Amino acid sequence: MVALTEKLQRRLTMQTIEIAPNTTTIRSLDWDRDRFDIEFGLQNGTTYNSFLIQGEKIALVDTSHEKFRQLYLDTLTGLIDPSKLDYLIVSHTEPDHSGLVKDILELAPNVTVVGSKVAIQFLENWLHQPFQKLIVKGGDTLDLGNDHVLEFLIAPNLHWPDTIFTYDAKTQVLYTCDAFGMHYCNDHTFDEDLELIEEDFKYYYDCLMGPNARSVLTAMKRMSNLPGITTIATGHGPLLYHNLTELTGRYREWSEAQAKAETTVAVFYLSDYGFSDRISQAIAHGITKTGVAVEMMDLRIAEPQEVKELVSIASGIIIGTPSTTGEVATIAQTVIGTIFGATNPKQSFGVFESGAPDSESAYLLVNKFRDLGLHPAFAPILIKESPSDITYHLCEEAGTELGAWLTRDRSIKQIKAIDSELEKALGRLSNGLYILTTRQGNISSAMFASWVAQASFKPLGITVAVAKDRAIESLLHVGNRFVLNVLAEGNYHKLMKHFLKRFPLGADRFADIKTYPATNGSPILADALAYLECEVQSRMDCEDHWTIYSTVSMGRVSQSDALTAVHHRKVGNHY
Template identity: 85%
Template structure:
């Protein structure tokens, strides 16, 4: 039986569903949220999923976001007297899943909190109160009675260092928290319509799991040791039941592709300090867009030998400056020392400062790397207050710049190596010259484009190919708006030269360029021959490019008799 609360003004609702014998999903539906965690845009809201398993004893798997406090606690009380709860399983301590742990402890002081060693330590540092706890390792079991035997799978870095999965042998349900989830909010509890959710599933993987591909593969290997899995009870979005083999297989394929990358960047951060985890995830996402693998490591829980090994295989290093005082200072400063000792002069590096007043100056750390002969890939990113959307976009751009810098030689080599008749024939496809401009919130961006074509009459639509490692790519998701500026034959060199140059992360792409705003807010270039206002309707994965399909609503030509500038290539393996 499904019970859905009446929608309130903020569109926060609750849903309870019996998903298996003795097992209830408690889903907090956040219908209108358009930003999440590391500030990746959301098209369809999100959910925070919690689960109640009732045998002879009762376990609650995760809680919810604090914004749902009263809704969640009232819903839980309608299912069970909190004083009858025996265990609270904390899959990981990220606040969107553990935001109500303190409330549960207040209602159920007798409860035993179950988690990984790192999770229990994080909770002790955070809660500052005594509580009963049980640390579990990989393969440990907890018998709730009535055949509900829970087996724990250690799955660190998915996407926090303290993550565990929980498998219930009776219902063949695997509780995975962030892994295999997606930010998608609707009343459907399960994945009935794969076509409806697969874009959000892939986007979620790219943003949160892709930077931890090797950790994903390790978790998948441990999952193979479990009996057959019927349900994957995720922490966000619909639960997986109808397409479990298919969607698990996609994780495996995507992660294997990431792990095979020739170049790796090590990203070091602190999961519970300032904004370090969020900034690091944005940088890591930018790196992976360039086809470079990422290995993320929490400085607080990092083993010195693992730090050495990771630094030894990395072509690039990104470090969030740690605190110089407090409980974590000694551990994190030791880890920084280990990183510095293991570097070599061929590596590139980047440094960000996550906002606390007592953090070591980013410039001091930059100077230490410079003294060792390493090359900075981007200027230090200094964040002294709560990050804004522009901050996360800056971090993503910095990561992409680092990835492109590390792969530049390989890219040039590949271009020179491909010179067959096929590439020469492909190069004879001519195309026009355009500048695509967009503005989303306070972020504006632009790119020089040539792979543009009309795609439909009804509705009027165009297609644009956008390389996956373009900074503007993250501003061109379904629902986003842009302007396509058409360049004029014989009068395009100035604009082409300006928009083809490399821009430092976060810089103004339109400095010195005459523009005026379109009705959709995007910049129109004053020297363009024509412009069209567009809205993204769909995206298709085309290998190293996204093909964007957009409808056109407004357009104008400034010189009716002028012609569009045309681009001719000699070879088709690069622009």
Template identity: 45%
Template sequence: MPAVSMTSLSSRGGARGSLGARGSFSHVRRVRVSASSSPASGASRSRVMMAAVEAPLGEDVSAEKSFALGPMTSQADRPEKRLQVEVVPNLAENTTAIRCLDWDRDRFDIEFALAEGTTYNSYLIQTAEATCLVDTSHEKFRDAYWAALDPLLNGKPITHLVVSHTEPDHSGLVKDVVDKFPEVKVYGTKVCLTFLKDLVSEGQTFDGVTVKGGEADNVDLGDGHTLEFVAAPNLHWPDTMFTLDRKTGIAYTCDAFGQHFCTEDPYDTNVDELLDHYRFYYDCLMRPNSRSVLTALRKTKEWEYDTIAVGHGPILRKSMTMWKDYYATWSEAALEAAAGRAAVIYEHGYGYAERLSQIFAKGANKAGIETEFIDLTAVDDQEVIEALHGASGVVIFSPSSAVAETKLSTAFAASSSKRKIFVAESCGGDDEPVDSILRPYVESGCDCPVDPLRIKTAEPTPLDYQKYEEAGTDFAQAMTKKVAATARKDAMNAGIAKSLGRIHSGLYVVAVEAEGGVRTAMIASWVTQASFEPLGITVAVAKDRAVESYMQVGDGFVLNILEEGKADATMKHFLKRYAPGVDRFEGIDYDSTPCGPVLGNALAHLQCCVRSRLDTGDHWVIYAEVIEGAVSNPQGRTASHRRVVATYY
């Protein structure tokens, strides 16, 4: 069994709101598990290989510590995916973190690329009077999670369970907790507790305590630990809430302020290393709910804390002001830049409504539209009317027939004939027919710029998720078309526009092929070599391009270089406006490579891997390392692109 040496990081001191931290990396006690086979059945099970040495409180931890580590477990359905559990004692007084490390997860919500895996964090508060678990983990960590948690409990029951929200990667083991400890009190919002009833074992009941926020809901765990709650819906789940332990100054925020970054260091030790991941996570999961982000920050502005115990990624301790200010600044900028607002109506807990609506919103946000979510299970008629007021677009994800009967008529009554409308299935098995929902809107004069979407399989595929995101972008572009064209023209001085238009470039097709058969492409002209070592190029990609979602750090793509005199047909094909989800390569001769499609008529091609992205306003500048390349016609010349003015491509 190999020994891995870890050098401790120095402790950081400080007052709340500054560079505060308790303990250091050297306090981490790691539990790694491996799969062993039962001789009788061959079934895989998890067993603890070794618990590393824990430095007692007060001990000098500056010396190097060695840990004996066994092999990691593997994901049952994908053996190449490594899983691991990390226990962080002494996060604060009576408080332990349990971090489930998903080292090789490369996608989140299908289309969000993960360059550095992710973690699922839960927390344990133990006093003389109570044992409180804040969130659980993904069910794929079941054996390893309990192997780490059981020794910490030392035979004592979990008396309190705080469920920050019911997304499966954080509530996947709630059923286990309720089964093991039927007397446990489960704290969550009203929507959360309603949904949890479907997650526990059939016939199993639990003692649910509805949290609304406010002093009356505070929970005294003993030894000075008092929990305070604030509802924070739509971050990024409709039933989300934040929790504050007043004694330790820890704010438990689940998805908010997190990042998909898997590392052995449980803390935000290297802020510079984390910022890109922090921003990408915000853009994918929080930006669609910018207004809700600002509301949550306002509700918690009086909270005093020096640690943000997030649901994903490193625990934040270095600067609470910095991390919060980023969220405030980005959210305010998103709302200020929005060219309109679309109300997104869905039914929480029904089918795949949450996933599909969030992905649609991501596509809409890329094209400059603010989205506001309306959960039909959590609002009354007056709240529906207020949410629709001022919205220039209405998006409806088909609810169950029972909910549709009582709620959708209110939404229709509150909508004017000048609004744009979009309807899509939620893949719940009892969806109200999309045509029935759409008909009264069309008959009243509403514009339906994007055809309704339907799902033909039992659950959405990667191609469906691609289709829903592209539909969001198309819908938003329809809402902003006139405004965007005028704004671009007015933003540029005529002389500058003509001068800038004299910058000539080549013509290229950027092509990607992602998991699940997803293929997409775009015509590019803003391309240049950027470095010799490593050999790199940059490509400018508009933020509302479909291909942009598949050009995250770590993703591959192919730059197809078009040939002079042979580019017209290819240009015409890829410049067409396609319906959401349509395969851009249908009828096109191409070869698949690890990085994406190589066109049969390309003069040359480069296989590339994205290394970094630079935000330049309405475009991303993608820097990529060139991995492979070939020229198909050594005598050919690159097709060139000349413009008269720079107000168009």
């Protein structure tokens, strides 16, 4: 059954389908959403998945985003009488999954809300009304009758601190909320076409799960104790059934690689306080792009011993400023005291303000870190209002800056260690010199490039290799547009020097550079020899680079008698 709103012209729709005996998914399809939380561009919209399990008793697993309120409640009412609900299982309290909890409580005042201890605490602070509750721990079970016995697994930090998984022994369906999901919207309930979804699956992992790789591995170890899983019912995107083994295997492989990283950064934040969780996630994503592992920890629930152990192995520490008032402030300040007590002068640090009105000044934390002898990786990020795309992009850049700083010695060592005949031969490949520029909304960026080649005639296409730790990488996904500016021989040094320098966070890359807009909105450099307007069609993972294939729609040469600037290297193991 698909419900369609004419007003939104297929932008918000509902889908229901039985996925197992007595088990129905209620999928809220958000076809046109193009941004999600952090600097997380969505090419294919997203879905918010909810599940109805009907034994002798009825359980609803998660709700939906508040934008679907009427559509969702109408759909639910078409399936059951909501007042007959016995249990509402809250996998975690992030608003896109629990945005309609209050509405469900109004329709089913006797329902028992099931969640982890932290989730129930969050709901009590948010709802400000009494409700029946059941706090569950790992291994606890709930019998719905007709053999639907639910078992709960604690899975903190995937990607909120209060996350639980729910396993139905009868249907062998595991409900995992954010874990194993993806932001992908289409009419297919399941993962029939692996090739169609695998890029979105990986991108989702990189943004949300990669910074919590050790937590992923812990959760998967707990999953291995279940008698068998036939379906993973995710909170976003298609459910995993046809390619379950393949996709969970990829999660394990990616997480093991992250967990083995030589360098780790500890990121401390407060979930559901200001924008601390989203800002910390953006910074963490930037860090992981440099090959550095991230461990995220919520100040609200952090245990002193866990904090000490994490800080002791971390090369860098990031803290989001906590509240200065209330019980949360007291807890957070105690944890921060533990962090300071466990640091050493060889570590780097970064601080951001969460945007909440009563947050502590970031400079107080900065001064304390400085007094302890730690190195500041970036200037404090001060957020006074709702973050914009520019804010999230800046936070991601800050994370990349920290990761690059922490790996600088290793990178230099690797460059010096390799000087074989192979690298010398590879270095003899000559490359043209280019500046790639792009503008998306209020975000503009640029990159000096030399690994560029024509890739096709029909359609006209090129490839550009982009290092994974480049800030511009997050602006070069499928559907994004850019301009490739070709530099002229004998007239490129000024532009090359400008775009190769390190820019302060948030700095305008085009200050003092003459540009004019392309038809796709990206800047064209007035001093370039030629330019090409491009649109990204696909990306290929090449370990430390992405190879971006793009079609070319427009171009022009401004100096017909000039030649392209060319770069010659001595060795092929670094630029």
